[in-house]
Amino acid sequence: MRNEPELRLIGLSKTFPGRKGVPEVRALEDISLQLHRGELACLVGPSGCGKTTLLRIAAGLERPSEGKVLLGEEEVSFPGGQVGLVFQQSALFPWRTALRNVSFGLEMRRGRDRRWAEEEARDFLYTVGMEGFERRYPRELSGGMQQRVAIARSLAVRPRVLLLDEPFGSLDAQSRNSLQEFLVELWGRTGLTMLFVTHNVDEAVFLGERVFAMTPRPGRLHRVYEVGLGYPRDRTSPAFVEIRREILSYLSQVEKAPGGGS
Amino acid sequence: MAGKPFPWQRDELHPAARRALSVCGPLAFLGLWQLFGAAGWLGATPSPYAVARALVRLVTHGDPFLKKTLWAHAGASLLRILCGFAIAAAAGTGLGMLMGWSRVARQMLRPVVEMMRPIPPFAWIVLAILWFRMGDAPAVFIVFLGAFFPVLLNVASGMESYDRVLGEAAATLGASPLQVLFRVALPAALPHVFTGLRVGLGVAWMSLIAAEMVGVGGSGLGLLIESSKAVWDLEYAVAGMVVIGTVGLLLDLAMRGMEAHFLRWR
Incomplete structure (x- = not known):
């Protein structure tokens, strides 16, 4: 059960074609990784290393130049509810209330009416602790609340895998920490397979059972760290600090190495 | 303080x-x-009092030339603007969505639209009469032309400029391309749609009055002004202008009310 692969990225490369005066960009170079069912994994790397491109390919929003994405045994080549994606900026629909943002995906299903969708959505809004905010519009919510709603919106269509693209990147340190704790707790309750992308090593070590390290130009997957600490984690514990130091020094090393970065 | x-x-x-x-x-x-x-500085311009008196007579006795009451004239103009505007809003939104969504449609339609847009609706009057003959139809057509282009161009630009991330988010939630168009792109472009509707309604109202002034439709607030000139009753002309301004203002207020309701999420 637990060690079955749920999402497999196989030999993914991506080249963005150049234009006049702009050379083509090799964004990803032969990236392979597997997510086990029910795993919470993190992908860490500096800005511009192709993390977002990788997630967009995994979600079916972009096609790889080479390689493929398998969900179970099926290939993912277009978006559609099976692989959820939480964006860096919440990407909530500003004209819909919190509740109706969450019910959006359910309303899109054939033969499902709005009332049913809203009843379902209510449960998911409660799951992320947003009880009482059903009728608020996104602009009336703080950044952290918006991300909670965005997570609930993704959960509501019951995806098999949830991808998160630096979802807490624009939040202040306080809300960032509390949302990290919330995510660990949510994962514990739902057992959902998640891939969390961040440039923040501290965040990656706090969340991930495994941490994948990526480096830029072209984006390559270098190493996998098994964090091996129980939850909830203590950021100040020696083991935590040690693994954090290890990843940081590794990333700065490949950054500086010739050919490994800028 | x-x-x-x-x-x-x-x-x-x-x-x-x-x-x-x-x-x-x-x-x-x-x-x-x-x-x-x-003080005698305004020549033959009627005084506010004379205009008010004319307004009352318009309601009770009708205008001096056609003997139609203010309600008949205003009602005729209102009917024309509502019909023409409804058609223009529907057609402009539909075609604007197509132009905003499909690059092929955009490339084909843009030159035609850009060429026709600077033609004042009133300049179509000859063709309007040729095509639609008598009655309300030519006037409705002029209203349509006045509102259609502002709606079309604003909807198209709204569809082009909406935040693509919202469409992608919808797609990852299982929305089909058609659902993204109608349930995401269109509501996201709604502020632009309303800008187009309001501008279009204003242009349409002015164009309609101009068309009525040359006799299209045989009634209406534009004709009221024009026919008052024929019998040299200037207070009736100014009274007609006051009504035109008031109705235009009310139409815009109604539009703003709708906008405030539909864009309350902003």
Whole structure:
């Protein structure tokens, strides 16, 4: 059960074609990784290393130049509810209330009416602790609340895998920490397979059972760290600090190495 | 409290003061008009009092030339603007969505639209009469032309400029391309849609009055002004202008009300 692969990225490369005066960009170079069912994994790397491109390919929003994405045994080549994606900026629909943002995906299903969708959505809004905010519009919510709603919106269509693209990147340190704790707790309750992308090593070590390290130009997957600490984690514990130091020094090393970065 | 030092920091006026001021302005205008008229500075321009009297006679006896009441004229104009505007809103939104969504449609339609847009709706009057003959139809057509292009171009630009991330988010939630178009792109473009509707309604109203002034439709507020000129009853012409301004204002207020309701999420 637990060690079955749920999402497999196989030999993914991506080249963005150049234009006049702009050379083509090799964004990803032969990236392979597997997510086990029910795993919470993190992908860490500096800005511009192709993390977002990788997630967009995994979600079916972009096609790889080479390689493929398998969900179970099926290939993912277009978006559609099976692989959820939480964006860096919440990407909530500003004209819909919190509740109706969450019910959006359910309303899109054939033969499902709005009332049913809203009843379902209510449960998911409660799951992320947003009880009482059903009728608020996104602009009336703080950044952290918006991300909670965005997570609930993704959960509501019951995806098999949830991808998160630096979802807490624009939040202040306080809300960032509390949302990290919330995510660990949510994962514990739902057992959902998640891939969390961040440039923040501290965040990656706090969340991930495994941490994948990526480096830029072209984006390559270098190493996998098994964090091996129980939850909830203590950021100040020696083991935590040690693994954090290890990843940081590794990333700065490949950054500086010739050919490994800028 | 002392006033704030910089103009951009000034507090909002008190609501009562705001109301009072927005009544004072028009009253002062009417006062000056009456005064200057009494002083003989405005030539044959009718006084506000004469205009008010004409308004009352328009309601009770109708205009001096066609003997149609104010309600008949205003009703005819309103019917035309509502019909023409409804058609233009529907067609402009539909075609605008197509132009905003499909690059092929955009490339093909843009040159045609850009060439036709600068033609004043009133310039179509000859063709309108040729095609639609008599009655309300040519006037409705002129209204349609006035509203259609502003709606079309604003909808198209709204569809082009909406935040693509929203469409992608919808797709990852299982929305089909058609659902993304109607349930995401269209509501996201709604602020642009309303801009187009409001501009279009204003242009359409002015175009309609111009068309009525050359006799299209055989009634309407435009014809009221024109026919008053024929019998040299200037107070009726000015009364007609006052009604045109008032109805135009009410139409815009109705549009703003709808906008405030549908864009309350902003």
